[in-house]
């Protein structure tokens with residue numbers, strides 16, 4: 427319905443947990459990138475993206491995650507993903523992204539991996 | 541999504557206010573009829589149907605309302621409708637149903653009309 | 655070099671006639687309506703037409719032996735008009751013929767037949783019917799959707 | 800007397816290529832998937848294919864002069880297989896040719912092109928491409944949807 431990107435965020439310890447809702451398709455990938463940039467501008471370097479409310483992501487959204495994982499690395503920051511449903515987990519694995527970005531089953535695991 | 545009829549109900553004074561959700565299309569008209577029958581079996585004779593959560597109704601659903609308005613009349617009971625959106629209000633008016641069943645703008649008006 | 659191509663945006667569904675599909679069909683119409691900024695009213699009256707017509711094919715439609723019941727729905731927006739075409743392969747029935755609905759009699763004497771088609775026709779800007787190739791084909795148009 | 804008619808249930812959308820329609824198109828696919836009891840995974844990979852292919856036409860597609868960009872999507876379920884056909888009128892491009900995605904290099908050296916088509920092809924049971932009548936036509940099949 428809504429054509430806009432919707433994300434809720436929550437500070438947990440020194441990590442910021444982002445929960446994108448519904449879809450990160452190629453029509454909102456740019457907004458997703460801007461959103462992550464703004465969080466990094468604010469000084470956040472430990473980001474968790476919780477996929478539990480996400481039904482859809484395509485390569486444009488995956489690319490944004492990859493770019494931001496790269497951006498965070500030099501500064502000692504980290505981007506960790508968690509709670510993906512099976513179909514989404516599968517495309518992260520087929521793309522080889524799971525060798526590059528840490529993907530955890532639960533949010534607790536993601537926080538512990540920080 | 542859900543193919544089932546969903547209705548919430550609420551007792552206000554001696555009236556029972558029914559709030560059907562989303563759709564009363566011809567695939568659930570029969571369930572709607574059974575639902576109203578069950579309420580009448582329980583002894584309810586003052587029924588208000590609040591349309592505020594209803595996006596769709598077709599002639600099959602309208603017919604159920606008409607039948608139940610008829611059933612209630614001999615026993616001094618009443619069926620009053622309220623809070624219809626414009627498109628639905630229009631088909632009740634084109635069908636002439638608004639000469640037969642009382643249709644109010646607000647729930648307060650419907651309660652007062654009982 | 656190609657000549658200019660013109661097409662109108664549309665969507666098209668072929669279904670067996672099943673009451674339980676009405677809701678999913680309505681959701682397709684709603685999504686299409688959002689693509690084309692249909693008013694809430696237009697989306698409603700299109701879904702009303704689909705409910706009434708498909709229900710009629712199921713309830714009243716007669717089928718020749720060996721014919722699998724078929725419903726085809728096409729919704730196009732060639733211009734400032736939404737055009738809904740409903741095709742069914744039941745035996746010839748012209749829904750644009752007068753069904754003479756009883757909209758004035760009082761509560762207790764009132765008949766309840768003939769209402770659906772009356773509503774559908776009253777909400778369309780124009781409508782037409784044809785029977786071709788063994789198929790009923792009802793076209794309903796809605797201006798400024 | 801009519802001979803037996805056979806048809807497969809399907810839906811079909813013709814659109815201008817617009818990114819903002821992806822969500823509404825996805826909702827149509829979801830509704831169609833519910834009609835036919837598609838698994839969550841099938842609905843997801845079909846919508847993935849639509850996102851990737853339509854985005855590619857918009858981002859990479861080249862068009863002859865005077866050609867209005869067109870996307871046609873057809874989804875049919877003739878049997879135990881969902882068949883998705885995506886038609887576009889940009890100049891010939893065969894997405895089934897190897898795009899050699901870089902799925903093994905490490906984080907910092909990694910390229911990011913070629914991923915979309917790789918994902919789409921990896922999730923289909925079968926796929927084929929043809930160019931006919933000035934249109935690209937990609938067919939993706941998904942068994943046991």
Ligand SMILES: Nc1ncnc2c1ncn2[C@@H]1O[C@H](COP(=O)(O)OP(=O)(O)O)[C@@H](O)[C@H]1O
Nearest residue numbers: 710711714715716747753767768769770771772
């Ligand atoms: N597809 C059909 N085939 C044969 N008869 C039909 C068909 N659709 C409608 N009819 C006839 O037209 C009448 C009016 O239909 P309608 O306005 O939908 O009201 P209802 O279905 O409530 O009777 C029906 O009662 C039926 O006799």
Ligand SMILES: Nc1ncnc2c1ncn2[C@@H]1O[C@H](COP(=O)(O)OP(=O)(O)O)[C@@H](O)[C@H]1O
Nearest residue numbers: 855856859860861892898912913914915916917
């Ligand atoms: N419709 C198209 N027309 C021309 N080239 C295309 C088209 N679709 C894809 N391509 C080419 O194929 C490449 C791979 O596409 P894809 O796997 O979707 O990755 P990406 O779009 O991220 O580069 C694109 O970079 C582009 O060069």
